[in-house]
Amino acid sequence: MKQLTALQQQARRSNSFRSAASPLDAAVDGSVKSPATIFWLVLHGLCCLISLVLGFRFSRLVFFLLFATSSSPSTTTTTTIYTALRATLPSSTAAAPPPERNVSAAGDGSRVVVGRHGILIRPWPHPDPAEVMTAHRIIERVQFEQRSQYGLKSPRTVIAVTPTYVRTFQTLHLTGVMHTLINVPYDLIWIVVEAGGTTNETASLISNSGLKTIHIGFDRKMAVYWEDRHKLESKMRLHALRVVRERKLDGIVMFADDSNMHTLELFDEIQKVKWIGAVSVGILAQLGGSEENGELSIINKIDDSQKDEKSSKLPIQGPACNSSNHLVGLHTFDTRPFVDRSARYIGDRAVVLPRKLEWAVFVLNSRLFWEDMTDKPGWVKEFDDVDRDGDDVESPLSFLNDDSVVEPLGDCGRKVMVWWLRVEARADSKFPARWIIDPPLDITVPAKRTPWPDAPPELPSSVEKSITVQENTEKHSTNRGSRKKRSSKSNKKHSSTTAKVLVDDEHVSTRDSRTF
């Protein structure tokens, strides 16, 4: 008795409990080496060996079967027998019949039976793609509901202004901005201003987005020097703002330059703007190698007091706040250390410097630009006063009479959600129009081995020529003649081992005949 209680009082989820329930313990308890004990031990050992072979434990089962009729066990143990019997069939049965109804121990009419049950596994326990799609649609709907319940009550349209022009890196940059804008969960109008007039290249690129786009052209061609390019981009943005004014577009204007990098949190943050806000923009102007980072200095202080030189190493342009989270000024990126090394023309391999305050820092309510607005705040200038021919509007601050009305966003500028970057190739670099390669690529490097089926066969004909190059045969048909000449030489060097050269190898070694 004591042994059993001692056993039972061990840690609850320990192994010994199940063994304590074994009927053989009754024999062990006596601790008398009678022949019966030895017999039981031997039988137990034999059963263990058999279980090892079979893969499941059946000693209890056999014991119960032998003694079930003689004694009258409680009905739960009978249940255990029946369910154990069923479980002795391979446990991974598809839709195994559930254990039978047991009446007494678990109460009348209960379907639930104590004991061992089979583990039900269906014949093909793998996900069904249609169900996965349904689940994703459910999740989408749930998230939409979440956003409408807990998110912004009345989100405003985002008006993104992007100046662009056709160049090598245009597709790269514009695709990045486009995909970011596609993922914005709010209504969006994308105004794309193109220098040199609208082109089909740009139009085809932005038409893939599925967004509401306004593609306008700007009559002047893009300049080659960075200084002029910055000025021209400002003019292009003003041209876009004029469209906002004319069409009375309502929403929040943000400046998404095509080579900038935006996070989606930015778009959640700018919804908070009332009239004009400023976000922190990280300036990625370093091209590596330089040890000193830009020094941060606060200029444009509101009360025009002495400039404070702070030597923190942050390449950021954005709002600066005091400890009570009020705007005191605007950080800018001190470009003075780099002026000597800065890039002058587009594609120059040097540091491209931003202007004092990039347009990307500012976020504006589109109503500031509407004409005849009665409830426009007093500190905003008239659009026509600002946009005069020849004047360089450096940043939207030119629209304000009073700089202190700028609202700091992004936890008072502590969170950087936009990065400013300028990576360009030289203006005269060539690239395939719309990045479609037509006519197909030409091989300029002779291959050591050629898998082409109509190449002159090598001497031992055990060479495998049946590589699947069907898809390339038409493309290369025109060049076959010229290639033959080149490849005939290489064929002689062709080894007799099976030519399992994949087509990819060929393409890796080829290069476009046009250079960059």
Added chain:
Amino acid sequence: MRDWRWVFIVLLYLAISLTTESFEFRRTQRTERISGSAGDVLEDNPIGRLKVFIYELPSKYNKKILQKDPRCLTHMFAAEIYMHRFLLSSPVRTLNPEEADWFYTPVYTTCDLTPNGLPLPFKSPRMMRSAVQLISSNWPYWNRTEGADHFFIVPHDFGPCFHYQEEKAIERGILPLLERATLVQTFGQKNHVCLKDGSITIPPYAPPQKMQSHLIPPTTPRSIFVYFRGLFYDVGNDPEGGYYARGARASMWENFKDNPLFDISTEHPTTYYEDMQRAVFCLCPLGWAPWSPRLVEAVIYGCIPVIIADDIVLPFADAIPWEDIGVFVAEKDVPNLDTILTSIHVDEILRKQRVLANPSMKQAMLFPQPAQPRDAFHQILNGLARKLPHGKSVYLQSGDKFLNWTAGPVGDLKPW
């Protein structure tokens, strides 16, 4: 003078009504009213509807046990301790036993813990019996009704059967002395020996502070479809499988371990609560017993509970319409769980989430300290109040005797 007093009273009344209304307006989210089979009772206030008398037991039944092992305050059976504390300072408490409707015996039967923290139920029957003997000999109220107007809190695995193994618990049955009393327990299964008619099922204790501290902003999108963390096989106690959870958890694992919609595993991540808030469905399968704290956690975190436990009786089943909140899946249907869950119409899912978002729902599952209106303590009192007034059978006629004081296993009759 009198006029000023009236004006002041009117102003005070207006102020109070305005403030309470303003609290109503805070709940701008669309939620649905919860009304169970007993009607719209979740928001009932039990104060004034019943009186409870608390027996003064020697501290060896409650305080000393708690002092020996303070872990009892944080494990999932802590409801018995917190209910005692709540009743001690509650307005429903009466010091006059003659006017009491219900009598409460504060005995902590689930506080004998192993080093791992799991309660051992072996001494609990003796402890309970000893407590009942004490109250029957010192006060006349037990003998008056043989316990029919007394209630006991037995939150252990199989409640008043006082054992953790189901077979043994069924063998023992409900403690004979508690046959006529009302039992407040976490265990609930239809047609089971350990759940008698008229019992009140309560949720297991979940620490409210801890749950609140893991809340994430509700705008975080729910991106996990089905979430579960826990054992599938209990290798220590059930090495062959099929015994633990009646094979349902093992079936879950075998069928869905490579399904991308099911985020199920046995790991213990530190972000368990946060992950639940990012899930649409949370599985609540049975284990060794059909109930689990997962249900409480799922309700608090707004994750629709998928209850896989045949014939389970859920907490406050008459006050909370669980069919409107959770999804019930029969154990034999577990292999088709993905089909079942994806075939629920999305409007139904949104409706369930709205009901779950109702703060009354979450409040009813918690045992906060100090007690707040409409929390689990109040729901227990509501349940007790709904059983009033006591029927005629409660009071014994002269000469009636129902309880058998010598019934039960011999070991239980030993003094504690």
